Amino acid sequence: MDGGASSEPHISPKEEESNRTVMVILVGPPGSGKSTFCEAVISASKRPWVRVCQDAIGNGKAGTKALCLKAAADALNEGKSVFIDRCNLEREQRTDFLKLFGSRTDIHAIMLDLPAKVCISRCVNRTGHEGNLQGGRAAIIVNKMLQNKEAPNLNEGFSRITFCQNDSDVKEAIKMYSELGPSDKLSPGEFGLKSKKESGQQSIMKFFKKSAREENSQKEKEGTSSSENGSGNEFPTLAFPSISTADFQFDLDKASDIIVESAQDFLRRVDNVRLALVDLSDKSRIISLVREKMVKKGINSNRFITFVGDITQLYSKGGLRCTVIANAANWRLKPGGGGVNAAIFKVAGEALEIATKERAETLNPGSSVAVPLPSTSPLYQREGVTHVIHVLGPNMNPQRPNYLQNDYTKGCKILRDAYSSLFECFASVACLERNKKPKLVELKDKTSGETKNKDKREEVKSRNWGSWALALYNTAMDPEKYKDGLLEISDDFIVLNDLYPKARKHVLVLSRLNGLDCLEDSKREHLPILRSMHSAGVKWVKKFHSEDPSLHFRLGYHSVPSMRQLHLHVISQDFDSPSLKNKKHWNSFNTAFFRDSVDVINEIEEHGSAKLSSEKLLEMELRCHRCKSAHPNIPKLKSHIARCKASFPPDLLQNSRLLSASNNDLDTN
């Protein structure tokens, strides 16, 4: 706690009833435009607003959170709506506001999530700032604050969150809040989260944008809609009900353990996806149990959320966009019964029944089946759901088939199987969606299920490599021809210097196996070659260390390579090279797009394939790989990394991801 308030802020309930007050917590670093946002709304609004600004509240002295809480309470007591104008970037900084006022007023968050360089340049250039944060000092502070940024999440207790990622988002949000009359209320949910460039999903997104916009146009006229402009959430999201705890009477405490453990295990293995546990009632016991256990386990609340609402209307009513929803099905895969199963079949229409029949007749407890929704289904058009995954859990209800007679050893195993099968199904669906070409979307309704799948496989398999992208492939197939430039040739691989090295030492270990084009193709049968390529890489690192022990190395693959033929990058971490010229170069070695060889091998051993990261990571802002500071452009980044002596981040120091002269001797393979 930063402050010394003597008494807790208090609101009298009668005031709250007569006014639609709202408290808006702004979230953003210095320079993100929080104060400007508030001033713009306040000057245009018909509703009484008070801006509670920590920088200004201390009358010349540094303000405190306690003073802000008190001022917010006073304003709400007077029936005024409140902006909390402080950075609020960490969840902990927001909790007191939510805790003190959450039960008494609507609390919104507006996240001003503009690029770090924009915020920094605004801070550097401004004068006369209330908090006296301006000039060169600002860059350091903004950078530091952004490292601990935690995006606001509905499960903190916000009823509505608006994300603004650029000026036009900000403008739109200002307009919406300005137009809010004294008795208006904005619809709840999460708005404006979007991915910058999701090339693979573009077609689906484009289609979805259209239908969502049509659906929302009426609402927008009424001013009840959001700044949501139709673009999607950052990650594909699976919404699922709690399996077996309703009709099948499975013990809630045991079920919640299994949900949390299965989700955690899944999210550790699969990137760029999100899970949402959904229940209808805000008094849901299962949701509160799961929340409690999530917090205990420290699960990232951006990747696993709990959501109260109707699973068939998550987007239209709740503003939560889920590409895939799970259905707590019965073994006959038939509509009816009650609860979620009946609701989903009812909303999805006959189309879902037909599509389900094409896939499976029945379902065993502990298993699941994914059904693509025809584009004619209202669930697809209105909610943006592309697949329904039917899943069947264990039954503890004597009135229903397959009663387990209270055998929780069996029951827990089946429930675990059900969740892991559900999540795996979701991962494969999400992956296909990502790789889908626009052409395939057109084909969707014309062909039968089976041909569709074949098309997809062929589409993914037949990549279009340009002629320039075949250089490595040609070398691998005919090394004798290029012998002069090669460092080492074996039956399985070739080692050569990268033609355009991105660091002082940068070599490629190139597989010679025809048909193994890239990381995506690498499966269990390729483990021997992956291991021998890794060993070769480590051997070369040792040689380089004998020449220059100050170098550090990473060994890894690009998630999506530009050149055909699987190749392992062995690259020193100085990145001191004239060939490193652009953002893509940097981010391809310094974001999750670069998959460390040790992790790749582990993942293929355990799951049969390696995780791939999206190409959108290549567009990310430039951050130092050591101290994580942000930089506005490549020349500035390069001059920083030439000087930065910070230690490498902890995750690189684990599992021999980073090979330094001091630890390389310990590595025998």
Added chain:
DNA sequence: GTTCTAGAAC
């Protein structure tokens, strides 16, 4: 993957 270059950003 690189090179080239228009035009955005400074």
Added chain:
DNA sequence: GTTCTAGAAC
């Protein structure tokens, strides 16, 4: 004016 990025062509 110069610097830097990003998209097209190869």
